[in-house]
Amino acid sequence: MFSISRTDQGDVRLTGRFDASRADEADALLGTVTSTCRVDLSDLEYISSAGLGILLKAQRRLTASGNGLVLANMNKLVKDIFRLARFNLIFKIEEC
Amino acid sequence: MHEYHPRFMPVPPRPLPPSMTLERHFPKAIDSLDNVFTFLHDGLAPVTTNGHVREVLAFGTEEFFTNCVKYNRKSRNDLLVRIIADADTVSVQIIDNDVEPFDVTRAPQPDLNAGLESRRPGGLGIHISHQLLDNLSYEYAGNSSIITMTMNLRD
Numbered sequence: 001m002f003s004i005s006r007t008d009q010g011d012v013r014l015t016g017r018f019d020a021s022r023a024d025e026a027d028a029l030l031g032t033v034t035s036t037c038r039v040d041l042s043d044l045e046y047i048s049s050a051g052l053g054i055l056l057k058a059q060r061r062l063t064a065s066g067n068g069l070v071l072a073n074m075n076k077l078v079k080d081i082f083r084l085a086r087f088n089l090i091f092k093i094e095e096c
Numbered sequence: 097m098h099e100y101h102p103r104f105m106p107v108p109p110r111p112l113p114p115s116m117t118l119e120r121h122f123p124k125a126i127d128s129l130d131n132v133f134t135f136l137h138d139g140l141a142p143v144t145t146n147g148h149v150r151e152v153l154a155f156g157t158e159e160f161f162t163n164c165v166k167y168n169r170k171s172r173n174d175l176l177v178r179i180i181a182d183a184d185t186v187s188v189q190i191i192d193n194d195v196e197p198f199d200v201t202r203a204p205q206p207d208l209n210a211g212l213e214s215r216r217p218g219g220l221g222i223h224i225s226h227q228l229l230d231n232l233s234y235e236y237a238g239n240s241s242i243i244t245m246t247m248n249l250r251d
Contacts, residue, residue: 019129019133020126020129020158020162021126021129021130045151046151046154046155048155048158048159048162048221049159049217049220049221049224050158050162050217052220053217053220056215056217059212060212060213060215063212077148077151077152080228081224081228084223084224084228085208085220085223085224086208089209090211090212090215
């Protein structure tokens with residue numbers, strides 16, 4: 001089960017399992033983000049490289065206008081995947 | 097002639113737990129992923145409760161399954177996903193028939209130091225899988241690609 005939504009505070013919240021079959025859904029919502037935005041990953045159990053690609057696409061678009069995604073509250077597996085992809089070099093990561 | 101007390105009767109050595117193999121065919125389509133994950137979840141449940149082992153195998157399986165969907169288009173044959181477990185290891189194989197060889201263990205490394213503008217997601221999945229798995233192997237036989245991902249069950 002995967003969901004992506006905006007919170008009342010304007011954060012993006014990802015929950016569940018972000019695999020290749022959910023890429024279009026995530027791409028559509030992230031495409032509506034136009035300014036710097038916190039992405040709450042506290043309930044994200046799993047992300048594949050398809051999910052990384054969607055986040056990368058949004059980050060590239062936002063950074064071009066001086067904005068960006070701030071990723072928060074990753075679990076250990078998600079953190080390991082980001083580290084191995086060296087996404088810590090291109091995303092701001094908020095540690096718990 | 098010896099008479100054995102029943103309590104000390106010789107018994108045959110206990111057999112080792114039998115190895116387990118489960119396999120299922122899935123249509124070569126991204127839409128199959130939900131069913132692949134369900135198959136993995138159910139198949140790995142009796143093998144290990146280690147969440148890390150299960151998630152790493154799920155990650156690798158998704159990466160190589162989707163690669164077969166995207167790049168091995170010559171054949172529309174179903175993909176075979178097989179779980180093989182014994183007391184020490186658990187492996188997931190993905191078998192794609194009637195395809196050209198592509199040794200995933202020799203795939204080019206993505207440029208992980210590239211800046212944001214030039215970063216591309218291609219190759220990341222193979223790289224991360226290779227790092228997370230305890231072993232990744234590739235075999236090509238009879239026009240079939242066989243990718244085997246293995247995790248150790250003992251520390």
